[in-house]
Each structure stands twice: as C-alpha cells, then as structure tokens.
Amino acid sequence: MDAVIAVLPDSIKKLVQDLPASIKENIEEIRIRIHRPLEIIASGKPIYPQWKGTHYSVRVEDAVHLLNQLSQYSLYAFEEELKQGFITIRGGHRVGLAGKVIVEKGHVKAIRDISSYNIRVARQKKGVATPVVHHLINGDWLNTLIIGPPQTGKTTLLRDIARLVSCGVQDVPIAPQKVGIIDERSEIAASVKGVPQHDLGNRIDVLDACPKADGMMMMIRSMSPDVLVVDEIGRKEDSDAIIEAINAGVKVVTTVHGYGMEDVAERPTIRRLLQTNVFRRCIELTNTEKPGTILRIRNHAGEDVVRLS
Secondary structure, eight states, X not given: OHHHHHHSOHHXXXXXXXXXXXXXXXXXXXXXXXXXXXEEEETTEEEOOEXXXXXXXXXXXXXXXXXXXXXXXXXXXXXXXXXXXXXXXXXXXXXXXXXXXXXXXXXXXXXXXXXXXXXXXXXXXXXXXGGGGGGGBSSSBOOEEEEEOTTSSHHHHHHHHHHHHXXXXXXXXXXXXXXXXXXXXXXXXXXXXXXXXXXXXXSEEEEETOOHHHHHHHHHHHHOOSEEEEOOOOSHHHHHHHHHHHHTTOEEEEEEESSSHHHHTTSHHHHHHHHTTOOSEEEEEEOSSSTTEEEEEEETTXXXXXXXX
C-alpha cells in the first residue's frame, strides 16, 4: 500500500491510515469522485470514512493533487495511458479514470476534466493456484480457460499460474518453461516503464499495454514462448490468435468474463473455441463465499474434473 498512500492527498491519506488494520489489510479499491463521498472497498464491501461526524466529500483540490501525483505533473507523458482510461503506478496498482472523453475520427484521443478515480490495489497472492495446478498438467501444461464474473479473482489466479509455469512445479513434476505475457491492461505483470512489479519468476517476457491479438503473434515470432498468458479474451481477433498460437505448438492460459461454460458458449467467438475443444480445462470461479473461490474445473467436454465448492 505504500505506493498508493504516496499519491493520495493528505486529507484522504489520513482517513485511509486511520482505518482499522483489519480493513486496511483488505482494501481492494479506493474510489475518489469529486463532490461525492470517499468510498473504500474492502473485502467486497463499501466503506465511507467519516470526517468530523459526516462522510468525507472529495474536494476539487484532492483530485488535482492526485492527478498531479499520478502524472508527475506532466499529463503529456501519460497521454497513451490516458487513452486507455487508466494509469499504472509503482507497485502495480492501477488507477482508473473517468471524465470527459475526447474522440477524434472515431477513436478515443484523451480524457479531460477527470472527475472520478478508482485506485485498484494490486496484491499478488502467491500460492492461490497451487491447490489446482495438478489438474492443469498432463505431462505438459493444458490449454486452460478461466471463467468468472467481475471481481472473482480471474486475473489473480491467472497471474499465479503464470508464476508456476515460469518457476516449475516440483511435486508434479514439471520443469520451468518460457512464459509470454500479453498484458494489455497492465494487470497481470503490472509493469511500470516495462518492468514487471509482480514476482513471476525468471522465465517471463511481457508485452505491456499491447493489444491481445497482435501481442500473441508478436510474442510467438520474437520470444518463442512455451506458454502464452493473456487476460480477458472476447473479440474474434483474440480467438483467431489463440487458434494460431495453438497450431504453432504454444500452450495458452487465458480468462473470460462469464458465469460458466454454458454462459460463455453463448458468445460466437468463445463458442468456436469450445466447440473445437481448444481448452482442455475450464476453471469456473465464483464470489459467493469470497473472491477467488473455485467452483469447479471441467474438461473440454464439460465434464467435472473436480468440484470444489
């Protein structure tokens, strides 16, 4: 949290620091909206810190301070990130932005008059994939699709699988392999100036802020990965690139928003991948108990390999 605390305006910084340790340790998001109550999401629940007996209302000067800290007083230097709607800071924390969108020739050129900030606290959870990793290996890593609605820990699980591929798994056993991460939203490796902020082992190569489909092909041509790791597929271009990667002998581990195999199969681009048995394992996540709960793991035919919840 040190990197997050460092960019906050003093008033908000104090409110966060004064929270009970049990809340601070579980902060997921800090939402800062001009003229709206400061909102902190911890353990999936919203909290509205109070200042002098009432909810703290974010001031314009709070937002100006935050933007200056994020941009290091040079918005021009962050122009490309602003087009994506977020900035990644030291530690891998991602700050989402909302405001007036400037469009030029049908494409987002910039965001101006920023009125909302969503600081997503990045916490690498090593070991979350360990209990299921032996279901994802059969002599080699199996092509795997992680399915879950928002806030169910898809990226957290994906990140730990990438780490295990890079480091190897002794008790399976399987040796360390080369991992190519296509990190379009800078969330998997959380790179800052090209350097991953998360510990993903030694055998990783990252294309940061790169479109998924283009990045997969670039990675195969330039870095010869054994396994490709990519987050949140959905477009036809993504599916085409995955099929091309697998035909080139590269394994793929990826995620998609949804509530299970039957749900995502309703989308033509994902249906194509499921019908052609591209993925040998599908992990379904839920947050009914807590984020990151694995409901079950299924094979390409939709049969349960293991049901965990």
